[in-house]
Amino acid sequence: MNEKNSIKLEYEILQNDFTRAGEASSNIKKILKQLGIEAKIVRKVAIATYEAEMNIVIHSYGGIIKVIITEQYIDIYAIDKGPGIKDIELAMKEGYSTAPNHIRELGFGAGMGLPNMKRCSDEFNIESTPNGKTEVYMRIYISK
């Protein structure tokens, strides 16, 4: 990959900051539109980054979203520090959620975050250490 022909974006995501949540995904979306990327792909990236953003806001102590855009694909890294995910297989199940009640009352925590992220991406990987780092990696191809 030619390093010159890529865009790197990085956003800091704060724990429990619901008012700013969505800012990173909106920003990324805008750039993709300026690049002239197909609407369907833009929507996939938007949903994937938004869910990742919300996961960091709700479940972690804070983290970052890193996006690398090349002419062939978009890579998204969501990295946070926090309690980590005990059982990844279970967390990937639709409807499974560890979000506490006060979060569910806000309309979040329906247990669709990770499954949605996986559904939107062409490549997906998640690694997590209990009481440590959780890293989600997603790749979405612009053209196949």
Added chain:
Amino acid sequence: MEEYFHSVVLDKDRCNGCTNCMRRCPTEAIRVRDKKAIIIKERCIDCGECIRVCPYHAQQTQLDTLDKLKKYKYKIAISPMTMYGQFNLDKDMNKVFKGIKMLGFDEVFDEGYAADIITLIIRENLKNNQQPKPLISSLCPAVLRLIQIRFPSLIDNIIRIESPMELAARLARKNAMERYGLKSDEIGIFYITQCPAKVTSIKNPIGIKNSHVDGAISIKQIYGDIVKNSNTVEKIEAFRTASTYGIDWARAGGQSKSIGVDNYIAVDGIDNVIKVLEEIELGKLNNIEYFEGLACVGGCVGGPLCVENPFIAKSRIRRLAEKRNDEIKVSREYAIELYDSGFACWTEKIQSKGAMKLDENIVEAIKKIEEIKKLTSLLPGLDCGSCGAPSCRALAEDIVRGYSKIEDCIFKD
């Protein structure tokens, strides 16, 4: 040329380059160059915000005059739902319609009647609609153009049913042809309008090839004459054909209420619409059934070509509609027939418009984004507008697109 026809135009003599419109434009379509505003045609959605805020009335709508009526043998005026909000509730609307007719029309068609029919059609359509949710109302042409330009991924959510104006025009033309044996080109259909975006839709329609409307005259242009004429009416004819369900479409939320969806969001004001479309695009509102987005505050009663204050007009429509002392006069069967035959539906695909795109070639576009990032960090971030662009970031984009130079910033030496 046809592709970018816009009803919103600038009167250069009146413009003094004050930047009010430029700051207000929701699609960053306005720049100030050499002390005059210019509109970037590809980005304009004809929402009319600039018309509203211009202190010098330099932003205007291209409209027809009553002179154009002479071209036609049989002239029909379509009176909009918003007309019901322009007069005190004790005013007899039949007198208002007669006052419109006296301007030289052979017939006045109540747009609210078409809204009645579309209400029935949407109720039917919702029963087995397979489109992605939330469904997006097709009423507001400014919102439709906004989606084409800024939210193309939501085009598939737009409900493919005609707006009341267009259905009214089709019905009026068909009736006149059948009743009087007229040829189509002998009939002139004029929309009395509150809305510059509707005017654009006549020359450059969305979802269909050609509009059945031949001209547009604003409420403002003829309001005084309507008042004068209506006060002289003695013999009252029954013009009003709309029910309170159709009339309710004139205010934000009225459409959703008439259709009878419970799980809807009605949003008025173009900036608010943008915020909610952002949320829909992020997948946050998939559980909502119907989205009614209207560019003007209050809904169509807030249209820049209305005379009455939007809040007063809205309150009148509300009081009229909340009575619900009538039923839609059209039969459900007739509405379904218009729907099944395609008479009230769109025929053309809605195209996305890449007006925000920086370059056709993605590699070049990527380079330009990097340049914009660099330039933005060099600019002061005051968004003062002195350079003639609405924000520092917009100036950076303009520089990269080759329309401006960094020296345009008055804080750069």
